[in-house]
Amino acid sequence: NAGVMQNPRHLVRRRGQEARLRCSPMKGHSHVYWYRQLPEEGLKFMVYLQKENIIDESGMPKERFSAEFPKEGPSILRIQQVVRGDSAAYFCASSRDRDNYGYTFGSGTRLTVV
Amino acid sequence: QKEVEQDPGPLSVPEGAIVSLNCTYSNSAFQYFMWYRQYSRKGPELLMYTYSSGNKEDGRFTAQVDKSSKYISLFIRDSQPSDSATYLCASQSGNTPLVFGKGTRLSVIA
Numbered sequence: 001n002a003g004v005m006q007n008p009r010h011l012v013r014r015r016g017q018e019a020r021l022r023c024s025p026m027k028g029h030s031h032v033y034w035y036r037q038l039p040e041e042g043l044k045f046m047v048y049l050q051k052e053n054i055i056d057e058s059g060m061p062k063e064r065f066s067a068e069f070p071k072e073g074p075s076i077l078r079i080q081q082v083v084r085g086d087s088a089a090y091f092c093a094s095s096r097d098r099d100n101y102g103y104t105f106g107s108g109t110r111l112t113v114v
Numbered sequence: 115q116k117e118v119e120q121d122p123g124p125l126s127v128p129e130g131a132i133v134s135l136n137c138t139y140s141n142s143a144f145q146y147f148m149w150y151r152q153y154s155r156k157g158p159e160l161l162m163y164t165y166s167s168g169n170k171e172d173g174r175f176t177a178q179v180d181k182s183s184k185y186i187s188l189f190i191r192d193s194q195p196s197d198s199a200t201y202l203c204a205s206q207s208g209n210t211p212l213v214f215g216k217g218t219r220l221s222v223i224a
Contacts, residue, residue: 033212043158056211105159106157107157108157110155
C-alpha cells in the first residue's frame with residue numbers, strides 16, 4: 001500500500017531552467033495539495049487539485065508556476081525560469097475526499113537552484 | 115497576523131520529561147485541528163486530529179483544543195529520544211486547505 005510518491009527526491013536546476021515535480025497520490029485518493037517549505041518556515045499552501053481540475057490556487061505565485069493533475073498520471077508542479085528564491089522543499093499531499101481528517105504527505109522534492 | 119502562530123523553539127528536554135507544545139490561531143472559522151510530526155529531511159506525518167474543542171488521547175500523546183482562547187496544545191508524556199523532531203500544528207475550516215504553524219523543533223536528550 002504505497003503512500004504518496006514524489007519524484008525526484010532532489011532536483012538541481014540552473015537559474016532560468018524549468019523544474020518539473022511529480023506527485024502520485026495514495027491509491028484511492030483523488031485530491032492533491034502542493035505545499036512549499038522554506039528553511040525555518042512552515043508549510044505554505046500553494047494549490048489544490050482534483051483530477052483534471054484546479055480547485056484552489058490562491059497560494060500559487062501568479063507567474064512562472066503552474067500545476068496540473070491529468071486524468072491519467074501524476075500531478076505535476078511546474079516552475080519555469082527558476083530563480084534562487086525558488087530553492088525549497090516542495091511537498092505533495094493527498095486525501096480521499098475533500099475531508100477534514102488530515103492529509104497524507106509525500107517525502108518531498110528538494111529543489112536547489114544554482 | 116499569521117493565521118496560526120507557533121513558537122519555533124528549539125525546545126530541549128531530558129528523556130522521560132513531559133513536553134508541552136502550543137499554538138494559537140486567529141481564524142474563528144477553524145474547526146479542525148491537527149498535529150504533524152516531521153523528522154529531518156522527511157515529509158510531515160499526521161500525529162493527532164481533533165475536531166472543535168476538547169481533548170484527545172493516543173498513547174503518550176494528548177491533543178487539546180480550547181476554541182474560546184484559540185489555543186491548541188500537544189502534550190507528550192514520558193518523552194523518548196525518538197520523539198526528537200519538528201512538530202507542526204495545523205488548522206482548517208470546512209472548505210479551506212490546511213494552514214500550518216512554523217513548527218517547533220524538539221530535542222529529547224537521553
